[in-house]
Amino acid sequence: MSSSGIHSSIGDSAWPVEEPASPQPRAAKPTAVSSDETVGSDPHEALFEGLTEPQAEAVAHTDGPLLIIAAAGSGKTRTLTRRIARLIADGVPPWQIMALTFTNKAATEMRERALTLLDNVPWRSRGLTVTTFHALCARLLRRYGEVAQADGHPLPVSGDFTIFNSNDQVALVKRVIVGADLSTTNWPPRSVLSAISAEKNKLMTAEKFAASAHDFYSRTIARLFTGYQEALHKANAVDFDDLLVMTASMLQQSAMVRAECQGRWRYLMIDEYQDTNHAQFVIASLLAGDETPERKPNITVVGDPDQAIYSWRGADIANILEFEENYPSARVITLGENFRSTEPILAVADTLIRKNTHRKHKDLFTSKPGGLPIQVHRCRDERHESELVIDWFRALAEGDPAAIGDDGKPERWRDMAVFYRTNALSRSIEDALRAEGIPYTVARGTAFYDREEVRNALAYLRVVANSADDVSLNRIVNVPPRGLGKTSLERLSAHAQQAGVPLYEVLGSTDTIAGVSARAAGAAKGFVQMAEDWTGSGSFLGASVSTSLAELVGRVVDDSGLRKMYQSQAAVAKTESEAERVDNLDELVNSAAAFEEDYDPDADPVTFVAPESGKASEAGASPAPPMLVLLRAYLERVALVADADAVDPSQGAVTLMTLHAAKGLEFGAAAIIGLEEGLLPHSRAAASPIETEEERRLCFVGMTRAMRHLLMTSASRRSQRGVSERTMASRFLEELGTAHVVRTDSTDFGYDPGSDDTPSHQLSAKDRSSALTEAKQLYPVGSKVRHPRFGVGTVEAIEGGASVRAKVKFRETGTKTLVLEYARLEPL
């Protein structure tokens, strides 16, 4: 595209670069990956530093569709980031570039790294869109809703819509089930929701689905689907699927919206493309535009089919496999070299993934040989498993040569992680870490916002932002108790239902409603008065309207009585979580303040205004957005946090997370626990070979997160819902092969009483005490020992646990706690 229509169109833009504003004739499109000259002669050489040739090629190749098939650990995000920086350095205005990532965390990182590459000049990334699909859609719906309406395609929601998370969805679908008189029959809300979600993902509407439903099951689902969508509509709310589906149909139907979006974003980049679903594919295609002989869309997608782990959520691997068919001019670049893991880890992961038959093989290779074998350990039970993992972590942290290798370096807590298939597995590890005093964080992004007190405060805010949100209103209208009991509320709700208006309107109306006491009616009006005061609308208190988001949140927490309620509860609190509730409310206020501070209108596609052509661009501050805009953006953010967003490496703590949340991250040392049949592969996936392959990919994703050390454990007994049961080791462990794998079995082989009346912890306790006695004889307190790394020291204590540990005082390094199993201590 040497005579780029795209580039000439921005030639006169006011983009303030030192380089000539008109696009300098780009170095001829590099045609061969092999040419050093191509790369070396580039005016922005620094942007290629540290990249391999295929990566440099991917970065330099700036025109037309580009597919990057990237192996695990090959630096795909880095490559994408460089490409963004490269485009900007070449004179493409940043507001014409959009990159979509999987989590907010990945987006933030990419934005910051791109900025670093651009020498940290803030205006250089002004207007650059780096976000997630869901956040983008929320912004597009708010921004282009009016345009779509003007174009004759009104959205089913207004601009102040609320985003319902899965808890809200469940609450809503429960109400629909009750409303449809199906509550006595067995229609579990979660499975109803997943059936509905699956249809929505296919861009199926409730009406179309109802028309095609013939059997009893689908007709019932159709009824609930219709009721659910109506309830969402009434609450002026959207769920996660709606965000995508509504955006897709808005772009499909409204040529005006399509034109505006295509005009604004000329470069589209999508990370983790193997995990996009159909709606996301449609959105991406419409944003990029079709390929024609005259026009090649600038769409770059990056992904790895071996890391596709979200098909249960509608992700369609065909999106990445058929990219070349959709864009015949697409260039394809494969990044196979792994920069993350040591050779053994990579080799074993490769052995595993080769067991998938529905797969195009891709060679994984590293140019950095060396590294320790991976460890596979069969434990007695989950307690033993936790202790084993922790002992391993300790040995790694202490720099024990047996654990880190002779030329290895100690690992920090923050470089260690535990992965598991289901969230329930985190408990035993957490307990053990807490007992050992090792700092840890569980990557559950929603955990904070899931607390009762925080959800209540947010429900108040959501009512402020959208008074039609009946789900939130019902949650807090009588919290703290203000005399609006169940019966009164039911009558008021029924009245609202009949009148076809939101509950909120009925609460504030002066009509008398049969069966509602004057006292209850007064309470209702009091509630509405309070909420009106917060927004300043329609009251003499309008002057007192909050000036900052944090102030608004603070007022809501105070005026609603939530703070008072939790304060009095804290006085008689029995549990820690009860005592912390007031603190969490304060924390919420802080989070609002932090959001407000970080809020960058230039990074928000809704509020960002591109500088006009021909005029010098002002890098000056944009006007502060109105409070409600800020509140909605805040609530939007809160609704869209991901589990992986909670991973904060600046904390010096071990990270615990599900295998799904681990995607895209890396750690020096990783332990994957619960490698048992029924858990990984999960029992729900066992019946289908396709799903079993996805479980295998999940295991592969977990393994390839590890840079230097990998431990995989299973427990021969595991307690689930209170009952301890025997397990079978995962087939994946067998499939790892024998090369680079060290296997250990701590279970009692040979005679097995096979009954449940010999709890395993008794056995292990016996083993432990004998090992402890033995160790105490070998290393009596006060005796001298030699450590291969720390030298000579004095034994201070021998301690029990899952494995025996010695406290040794060394001359140089001070007192260390060493796991004898690893430490290779030599008695002197």
Next chain:
DNA sequence: GCTGAGTTTGTTTTT
């Protein structure tokens, strides 16, 4: 209308 004791129930993964 509100509270707490007792009972039932359900278990993948998440934007």
Next chain:
DNA sequence: CAAACTCAGC
């Protein structure tokens, strides 16, 4: 084993 739910008594 918990969370969610029910229902009787204040």
